[in-house]
Amino acid sequence: MTIRKKIDQxxxxxxxxxxxxxxxxxxxxxxxxxxxxxxxxxxxVMASVKEIGYRPNLAAQxxxxxxxxxxxxxxxxxxxxxxxxxxxxxxDTANKQGFTVLLANTDMLKDKEQSYxxxxxxxxxxxxxxxxGRLPQxxxxxxxxPMIAISEEIPGTALPLVAIDNVAGAAAAVSHLxxxxxxxxxHITGPQNRIFSYQRLSGYRRGLEQAGLPYAPSxxxxxxxxxxxxxxxxxxxxxxxxxxxxxxxxxxxSAAGAMLGARKKGLSIPKDLSIMGFDNLTVGRMLHPTLTxxxxxxxEMGHIGMSLILQxxxxxxxxxxxxxxxxxxxxxxxxxxPRVE
Amino acid sequence: MTIRKKIDQxxxxxxxxxxxxxxxxxxxxxxxxxxxxxxxxxxxVMASVKEIGYRPNLAAQxxxxxxxxxxxxxxxxxxxxxxxxxxxxxxDTANKQGFTVLLANTDMLKDKEQSYxxxxxxxxxxxxxxxxGRLPQxxxxxxxxPMIAISEEIPGTALPLVAIDNVAGAAAAVSHLxxxxxxxxxHITGPQNRIFSYQRLSGYRRGLEQAGLPYAPSxxxxxxxxxxxxxxxxxxxxxxxxxxxxxxxxxxxSAAGAMLGARKKGLSIPKDLSIMGFDNLTVGRMLHPTLTxxxxxxxEMGHIGMSLILQxxxxxxxxxxxxxxxxxxxxxxxxxxPRVE
DNA sequence: CTGTTAGCGCTTTCAT
DNA sequence: ATGAAAGCGCTAACAG
Numbered sequence: 001m002t003i004r005k006k007i008d009q010x011x012x013x014x015x016x017x018x019x020x021x022x023x024x025x026x027x028x029x030x031x032x033x034x035x036x037x038x039x040x041x042x043x044x045v046m047a048s049v050k051e052i053g054y055r056p057n058l059a060a061q062x063x064x065x066x067x068x069x070x071x072x073x074x075x076x077x078x079x080x081x082x083x084x085x086x087x088x089x090x091x092d093t094a095n096k097q098g099f100t101v102l103l104a105n106t107d108m109l110k111d112k113e114q115s116y117x118x119x120x121x122x123x124x125x126x127x128x129x130x131x132x133g134r135l136p137q138x139x140x141x142x143x144x145x146p147m148i149a150i151s152e153e154i155p156g157t158a159l160p161l162v163a164i165d166n167v168a169g170a171a172a173a174v175s176h177l178x179x180x181x182x183x184x185x186x187h188i189t190g191p192q193n194r195i196f197s198y199q200r201l202s203g204y205r206r207g208l209e210q211a212g213l214p215y216a217p218s219x220x221x222x223x224x225x226x227x228x229x230x231x232x233x234x235x236x237x238x239x240x241x242x243x244x245x246x247x248x249x250x251x252x253x254s255a256a257g258a259m260l261g262a263r264k265k266g267l268s269i270p271k272d273l274s275i276m277g278f279d280n281l282t283v284g285r286m287l288h289p290t291l292t293x294x295x296x297x298x299x300e301m302g303h304i305g306m307s308l309i310l311q312x313x314x315x316x317x318x319x320x321x322x323x324x325x326x327x328x329x330x331x332x333x334x335x336x337x338p339r340v341e
Numbered sequence: 342m343t344i345r346k347k348i349d350q351x352x353x354x355x356x357x358x359x360x361x362x363x364x365x366x367x368x369x370x371x372x373x374x375x376x377x378x379x380x381x382x383x384x385x386v387m388a389s390v391k392e393i394g395y396r397p398n399l400a401a402q403x404x405x406x407x408x409x410x411x412x413x414x415x416x417x418x419x420x421x422x423x424x425x426x427x428x429x430x431x432x433d434t435a436n437k438q439g440f441t442v443l444l445a446n447t448d449m450l451k452d453k454e455q456s457y458x459x460x461x462x463x464x465x466x467x468x469x470x471x472x473x474g475r476l477p478q479x480x481x482x483x484x485x486x487p488m489i490a491i492s493e494e495i496p497g498t499a500l501p502l503v504a505i506d507n508v509a510g511a512a513a514a515v516s517h518l519x520x521x522x523x524x525x526x527x528h529i530t531g532p533q534n535r536i537f538s539y540q541r542l543s544g545y546r547r548g549l550e551q552a553g554l555p556y557a558p559s560x561x562x563x564x565x566x567x568x569x570x571x572x573x574x575x576x577x578x579x580x581x582x583x584x585x586x587x588x589x590x591x592x593x594x595s596a597a598g599a600m601l602g603a604r605k606k607g608l609s610i611p612k613d614l615s616i617m618g619f620d621n622l623t624v625g626r627m628l629h630p631t632l633t634x635x636x637x638x639x640x641e642m643g644h645i646g647m648s649l650i651l652q653x654x655x656x657x658x659x660x661x662x663x664x665x666x667x668x669x670x671x672x673x674x675x676x677x678x679p680r681v682e
Numbered sequence: 683c684t685g686t687t688a689g690c691g692c693t694t695t696c697a698t
Numbered sequence: 699a700t701g702a703a704a705g706c707g708c709t710a711a712c713a714g
Contacts, residue, residue: 038684058464061707065708078429085420286594364701378699400691401692404691404706
């Protein structure tokens with residue numbers, strides 16, 4: 001019996017209770033709800049905890065209290081430089097409140113999304129943040145599990161969303177190009193499986209419309225948010241009989257690819273072709289010329305999103321369904337007036 | 342009493358046991374060690390599980406079995422494009438074996454490192470992977486917790502390491518520049534708090550030595566692995582009375598900064614100045630000119646590292662203390678012969 | 683404010 | 699091969 005303690009080194013509540021001359025309940029209270037215990041006992045228990053070197057068994061705690069203090073965050077592609085700032089901000093906010101972020105890279109694979117969602121259902125996390133733009137398979141509103149979306153909207157649901165207005169952002173980008181004098185503005189899209197892509201494409205169309213410019217399907221090349229996609233897209237557009245004088249790319253990485261595509265064609269940016277990105281990643285400042293783009297407040301997105309999900313976890317209902325954040329155009333070197341023809 | 346089931350929807354082992362007409366022990370066995378149960382009962386239990394829609398409570402499981410199937414991965418800076426490939430590979434390997442990766446961004450903050458290490462000690466994870474180049478505070482070898490290091494060595498410990506030989510890699514980079522004809526080769530270092538920085542600096546010196554070139558402290562500028570650090574470092578070096586004709590940067594991001602620094606000085610790359618990076622990140626292909634660099638097999642690093650820690654967790658001791666991976670020079674456009682003076 | 687007591691849901695001896 | 703029963707470490711009624 002006393003042998004057990006020798007085998008299993010670790011002290012538990014009972015050891016502390018004995019040492020402090022109180023009950024286990026008091027020990028538990030002191031640790032979880034210190035205000036419910038008299039200062040005197042609190043001090044005594046704390047002293048014992050310290051002396052014995054007691055640390056609560058987190059697995060037992062999670063099991064018993066049905067609270068894990070963990071939030072699962074679903075990221076479609078951790079290699080995409082768009083996410084790190086958001087993730088860091090979420091982690092900071094979570095840690096500050098004693099929560100842990102369980103980051104899950106899904107690569108847009110449905111079974112990964114599902115298996116993390118099952119972890120949530122099965123009590124390994126208290127809430128979930130989606131940046132995938134879609135619901136995990138097996139999701140059921142009746143489960144009533146705390147969930148929100150960040151950065152990318154989830155069509156057909158009531159999940160609270162923290163993001164910019166992507167359509168308006170894309171329209172603003174096109175306006176910016178139009179304001180610089182461009183009349184033939186091309187677009188390189190994102191991948192088919194992302195809501196983002198549709199929103200930015202429709203923002204592109206809205207921007208054209210607002211500028212009084214016609215929409216020509218031939219000026220839209222399909223990309224996939226990657227450097228290679230941007231490269232290929234630009235090549236397609238520049239091979240057109242009447243190529244665009246400016247290209248609005250669905251994100252910065254494809255804009256980088258588009259810049260290479262232009263260079264390969266012997267075009268100089270922005271003299272022969274203007275290029276505009278979306279997201280405002282660090283890479284934009286590394287490119288030559290530096291990239292004009294549209295800024296998304298990623299850090300803020302992360303902070304606000306995490307605060308929101310933590311509130312939901314703690315039982316506070318969301319005050320609105322869309323926490324809209326501002327975007328802004330970042331003017332750099334890759335956009336200029338069109339060449340006079 | 343029966344009311345409980347109505348309130349707390351969820352089925353448990355007892356429900357399954359009753360439904361299948363067996364004991365809870367048999368249900369547990371069927372789920373955890375199917376081979377210890379007769380095919381007939383196994384089928385019956387499985388059928389009940391399915392029918393009732395039973396899913397084990399993971400928190401209870403973790404608590405009781407003292408196994409979480411979770412590995413904590415400590416990353417110094419998730420914004421650094423060096424890590425995503427490693428992380429993705431680790432996650433893939435872990436998931437394949439039913440494990441989960443708990444990614445922790447530490448920003449090289451000791452208290453973050455410590456608090457995640459405490460999570461390990463307190464039973465919220467089964468093992469830990471360090472990419473921080475140092476031990477978390479509170480680490481004690483006697484705890485005998487499964488831990489390894491990936492990519493960055495931990496001085497003064499016996500933790501198994503999966504990485505390239507950074508010193509040899511840096512020396513190879515310098516050799517490459519020397520082979521191109523350079524005699525005055527500068528270096529922009531990493532930050533002071535990273536082992537990487539020292540290793541690459543000492544590799545730089547070894548490379549000079551091997552080339553029969555003198556080491557001049559003035560040709561070493563201190564950087565911090567960031568774009569800005571590279572920019573500032575290059576400006577320092579290029580302002581020298583006798584500036585280098587080539588710069589070996591401690592990583593690709595600072596190389597990108599150095600390229601801008603050169604451009605700002607009106608230098609053309611590689612005609613007036615050659616630049617070499619380290620890591621082979623995607624950004625190297627986006628730069629103009631594209632960046633010559635040294636490739637680290639990051640995906641392999643992640644796969645091997647995760648397999649290793651999972652083995653340790655399952656009780657297999659490591660077969661060696663250094664799992665060395667190969668590096669290789671990637672030749673692109675940023676390195677050429679020096680200008681004839 | 684504090685102690686008593688009864689489990690949380692699961693796994694695991696120990697019998698049978 | 700299966701069941702009975704004990705208990706992991708902690709928390710939360712409940713009573714006092």
